[in-house]
Amino acid sequence: MLKIENLHASINGKEILKGVNLEINPGEVHAIMGPNGAGKSTLSSIIAGKEIYEVTAGKITFDGINLLELAPEERACAGVFMGFQYPIEIPGVSMVNFMRTAVNEHRKYRGQEPLLAADFLKLMRDKKALVEIDSKLTNRSVNEGFSGGEKKKNEIFQMAMLEPKLAVLDETDSGLDIDALRIVANGVNKLKTKDNATIVITHYQRLLDYIVPDFVHVLYQGKIVKTAGKELALELEDKGYDWIKKQFD
Amino acid sequence: MSNKEKDQEQILRDVTQTDYKYGFVTDIENDMIPKGLSEETVRLISAKKNEPEWMLEFRLKAYQQFLKMEMPKWAHLNIPEIDLQEVIYYSAPKEKKEVKSLDEVDPELLATFEKLGISLDEQKRLSGIAVDAVIDSVSVKTTFKETLGEMGIIFCSFSEAIKDHPDLIKKYLGAVVPPSDNYFAALNSAVFSDGSFCYIPKGVRCPMELSTYFRINAANTGQFERTLIVADDESYVSYLEGCTAPQRDENQLHAAIVEIIVEKEAEVKYSTVQNWYPGDKNGVGGIYNFVTKRGICRGESSKISWTQVETGSAVTWKYPSCILKGDNSVGEFYSVAVTNNHQQADTGSKMIHIGKNSKSTIISKGISAGFSQNSYRGLVKVLKGAKESRNYSQCDSLLLGDKCGAHTFPYLEVDNRSAIVEHEATTSKISEDQIFYCNQRGIKTEDAIGLIVNGYAKEVLNKLPMEFAVEAQKLLQVSLEGSVG
Ligand SMILES: Nc1ncnc2c1ncn2[C@@H]1O[C@H](COP(=O)(O)OP(=O)(O)OP(=O)(O)O)[C@@H](O)[C@H]1O
Ligand SMILES: [Mg+2]
Numbered sequence: 001m002l003k004i005e006n007l008h009a010s011i012n013g014k015e016i017l018k019g020v021n022l023e024i025n026p027g028e029v030h031a032i033m034g035p036n037g038a039g040k041s042t043l044s045s046i047i048a049g050k051e052i053y054e055v056t057a058g059k060i061t062f063d064g065i066n067l068l069e070l071a072p073e074e075r076a077c078a079g080v081f082m083g084f085q086y087p088i089e090i091p092g093v094s095m096v097n098f099m100r101t102a103v104n105e106h107r108k109y110r111g112q113e114p115l116l117a118a119d120f121l122k123l124m125r126d127k128k129a130l131v132e133i134d135s136k137l138t139n140r141s142v143n144e145g146f147s148g149g150e151k152k153k154n155e156i157f158q159m160a161m162l163e164p165k166l167a168v169l170d171e172t173d174s175g176l177d178i179d180a181l182r183i184v185a186n187g188v189n190k191l192k193t194k195d196n197a198t199i200v201i202t203h204y205q206r207l208l209d210y211i212v213p214d215f216v217h218v219l220y221q222g223k224i225v226k227t228a229g230k231e232l233a234l235e236l237e238d239k240g241y242d243w244i245k246k247q248f249d
Numbered sequence: 250m251s252n253k254e255k256d257q258e259q260i261l262r263d264v265t266q267t268d269y270k271y272g273f274v275t276d277i278e279n280d281m282i283p284k285g286l287s288e289e290t291v292r293l294i295s296a297k298k299n300e301p302e303w304m305l306e307f308r309l310k311a312y313q314q315f316l317k318m319e320m321p322k323w324a325h326l327n328i329p330e331i332d333l334q335e336v337i338y339y340s341a342p343k344e345k346k347e348v349k350s351l352d353e354v355d356p357e358l359l360a361t362f363e364k365l366g367i368s369l370d371e372q373k374r375l376s377g378i379a380v381d382a383v384i385d386s387v388s389v390k391t392t393f394k395e396t397l398g399e400m401g402i403i404f405c406s407f408s409e410a411i412k413d414h415p416d417l418i419k420k421y422l423g424a425v426v427p428p429s430d431n432y433f434a435a436l437n438s439a440v441f442s443d444g445s446f447c448y449i450p451k452g453v454r455c456p457m458e459l460s461t462y463f464r465i466n467a468a469n470t471g472q473f474e475r476t477l478i479v480a481d482d483e484s485y486v487s488y489l490e491g492c493t494a495p496q497r498d499e500n501q502l503h504a505a506i507v508e509i510i511v512e513k514e515a516e517v518k519y520s521t522v523q524n525w526y527p528g529d530k531n532g533v534g535g536i537y538n539f540v541t542k543r544g545i546c547r548g549e550s551s552k553i554s555w556t557q558v559e560t561g562s563a564v565t566w567k568y569p570s571c572i573l574k575g576d577n578s579v580g581e582f583y584s585v586a587v588t589n590n591h592q593q594a595d596t597g598s599k600m601i602h603i604g605k606n607s608k609s610t611i612i613s614k615g616i617s618a619g620f621s622q623n624s625y626r627g628l629v630k631v632l633k634g635a636k637e638s639r640n641y642s643q644c645d646s647l648l649l650g651d652k653c654g655a656h657t658f659p660y661l662e663v664d665n666r667s668a669i670v671e672h673e674a675t676t677s678k679i680s681e682d683q684i685f686y687c688n689q690r691g692i693k694t695e696d697a698i699g700l701i702v703n704g705y706a707k708e709v710l711n712k713l714p715m716e717f718a719v720e721a722q723k724l725l726q727v728s729l730e731g732s733v734g
Contacts, residue, residue: 048689072688081689088686091677092704101700102690109691141704142686158690 001026001197002047002067002166007058009046016042018222019058024166027194031208031233032201034219035241040201041085043219044168048082049075062166076102077109079165083155083172085201090142095154098142099124099161106162127160131187148175156187163191168199173207185210205237218244281340281470286333288312291439294339298408298442303419311428311438318432324595325624325656328564331537336471336502338440393457403448404459407475410446417448421479425508425543425572433504433539433566437473441506444474449484449515458714460489471502478508480515482548487518489717500528500563504539513548513575518556520713522721525561527728532591532620535563542569546578546604554581555598556712558721560728563592568626570599573607573638580609583709585721587702587728588621588653597627597644597658602635602668611642614706617653618729624656631668639669646676647705649698649729677705699726 007020016039024030034040046053047060049072060067067075090098103123104114115123128135133153143151152172159167169188173181188198188211200211208216208230216232217224218241226232226244282293291312295305320331397404403414410418428438445461461476480486490507503525509517519542528535538561544553555569571580582598600609609629617623629640646655657674679701687697702725703710710718 048685050685072685073691073693076689076691084686084689088680088682090683090686090701090704092707093700094704097700097704098687098690098692101692101696102687105691105693105696162690 001063003061004047005059005061007043007046007060008056009042009053010056011042011053015056016053016222017046020219020222020224022217022224024197024199026165026197028215029192029198029200029211029213031211031213031216031230032199032219032224033203033216033233033236035245038219039222040219041170044082044170044199044201047075047080047168048072073105074109076162076164077106081159081162081164081167083152083159083167083169085170085174087143087146087151087155089144089146091144093142095138095140095142096121096124099138099158102158103161123161127157130190131157131160132183133157149177149180152176153180153184156184160187160191163196165196166199167191167196168201170201171203172200173202173204181207182210205233208233220244220248281337284335284337286336286338286440290338294440294442297339297341298411300411301415303415304411307422307428308439311435312440314429315432315435315439318435320432324566324626325622325658326564326566326593326595327622328537328593331500331502333436333502338471338473339442340470341442397455397457400453400456401450402453402455403446405446407441407444407446407477410477414446414448417479418446418477421477421508421510422475423508424510425545426506426541431541434506434541437475437504437506437541440471441473441475444505445476447476447478447486447488449478449480449486451481452483453481454484455486458487458489460491462491471504473503474505476505476507477510478517478519478544479510480512480517480551482513482515484512484515485517487714488520489714490519490521491524500535500537501526502537502539503562505541507540507542507544507569509544509553511544511546511548511551511553511578514550515548516552516554517544518554519544519569520717521555521557521559522713522717522724523557523559523561523565524724526563527561527592528563528590530590532563535592536561537564538562538566539564540567542567543572543599544570544580545572546575546580546607548578549575549604550577550579551575552579552581554579554583554712556581556583556709557585557596558706558709558713558724559584559586559594559596560724562594565592565594565596567596568599568628570601571609572601572603573609573635574603576604576606578604578607580607582609582611582613583712584612585614585616585706585709585725586623586625587616587725588618588623589728590619590621592619592621594622595624595626597625599628600630600640602629602631602638602640602665605634605636605638607635607638609638609640611640611644612708613642613644614709615644615646615655616649616702616705616725616729617646617655618649620652622654622656624658626658626660628660628662629670629672630662631665631670633664635665636667638665638667640671642670642672644672644674645705646674647702648676648678695726698729702726702729 002024004020004022007017009017032040100120137150213230216228218226291308295308426434428435447459449455511517525536525538546553553571559565573580580600586594586596588594598611611627613625615623615625625644631638644657648655659672663670684694684697703722710721713721
């Protein structure tokens, strides 16, 4: 589904990604871990199409198409979702309006008619129940004044609404209390099918207790330096990153 | 070329070519007087209109007043010298006789208004809005006149009102905005060519929206119209004003006056969607819009509510105001002013509290993009006798990009200790992060800006009559196309 080959990228002339290779197939869950500043958010932003990063070499294909040639909104409509590490507040824009515009843009991309207001509201209700998000939150402006945890839950709610093929969740677990962590993880698991895939970026094993990854990758200094099964996360939790860093410094 | 570059090119093209959709010119024969301003011009206009002596006198007095005045310089506007001798002060579509029915109106003219989305055909008009259409200097057609007449409502062009209702005009003309009020008011009073007049009798709720539609068509002409609305005791009317102009390289002058008189327990809602041609991307051309709008709440518990959505004009200078003379009277001002490219706007409101327990609200939302300058200027004045009166003002500015400017100039003059006056102001920006967040959810940049801007302006748009609100929303988005990203 997603194939990243020899990806190099820089920002303001500073190289952050230095040859990332990653392949993801439908039905898989991948975890990406790695020390602060390794380039994890950079990688997810580039997948989503944030323009401040310059891709200097390599390619990303998604379902056989060159992802780097698509505008961010086209990638979204093609099925790429990114859960933001720091979700953005948009004062004045109601969640309902925001989601309705987003859902209808996705439908338009697929050649479908916009949803009728009643159908849309029903969809909202169903998805709210699925990810156990407080109804009051969706009556407010997008993320405005939401607590850190509420913002993260709202990301999962949006993911549920848009049903992406590939979801890249950037530290969706940070800032969540124990109950919220379980709720968010359950939401992700409920949305999982054999046709979609998830990349979870996290620092902590505890999320991976709930969302069990098929692969765990370590990103360090702009490269994926280690890939293994779910046991790698446990090992990292136990030993930290020093033993990996040592091999590369 | 990569897709991305192609897209950028496309966006750029869309942006630079987003046409002002009302920029066409109608080819109609005009009856014009030579350009230039003198006492002779004033007499000529009056003669063209077959006006009574008292009207000519009003004009001549105003002209004498005008000669003693100078163009105001205090606004935060950079306007090149306007040569008033280069302006044509009267231009009217030629017509053979007085128009009695639609069949007699020049088909070209009808087509023009159809193109603008305004139907003058009463049969077609299902939505129930009565229209007075003013093109260049004169009113061409007022719809629904008979229906309204049955209720005692007068809705006609100003010229007709001078002929048919001289007593009302003599009584109210200049009662709220005297010719001596300011430079542009004096000019308008001397040379105004037409406009709308509306009178709602005692106890009548006007059953439909009344609207005036202004259109400048001919080149080099100035438009100087007046609107006078009188709401007698316990009456109600909702009034709409719309305006557009052709796209031209030279600047054109628009200097209007709106006067509203509201008696005891009556209410007037006045909504404007101002979309005069704003000039091109480089600031060439566009309308200079200098307008004096003022209403007086004369009676007890009367109310005036101004709502404006301003997206057009190269220069806007206007401060719709309320004189709250009656006890318990209410004044409201809700405004969205958008400036893009090289547009400049200096707009706001004045609330003058005279009556006891009078209340006013000012909600002003400025949106600036491109190289534009957007200023809010407002005065809240509470006189000695205005016990327990209240004002709440909120002035928000939204910036798109970093080459534009937003300014607020609030003035307070409070002469009564029991009054409560509150002022709040905020400035915010649309950030690239917000746009990207929307993009990531599948929403295009232009639509994202539309969502954010409409969200920001919601409080004001909600005050507009339904039909107008939809139009205004679209207008906001179009006006800002290409301003971010
Ligand atoms: N705008 C920028 N200008 C310069 N350097 C930047 C910019 N944005 C990111 N970086 C640098 O890129 C590197 C990678 O950042 P990134 O956010 O991808 O790390 P991360 O792996 O997500 O870290 P964390 O675990 O803390 O979230 C960091 O060194 C960061 O300082
Ligand atoms: Mg990060």
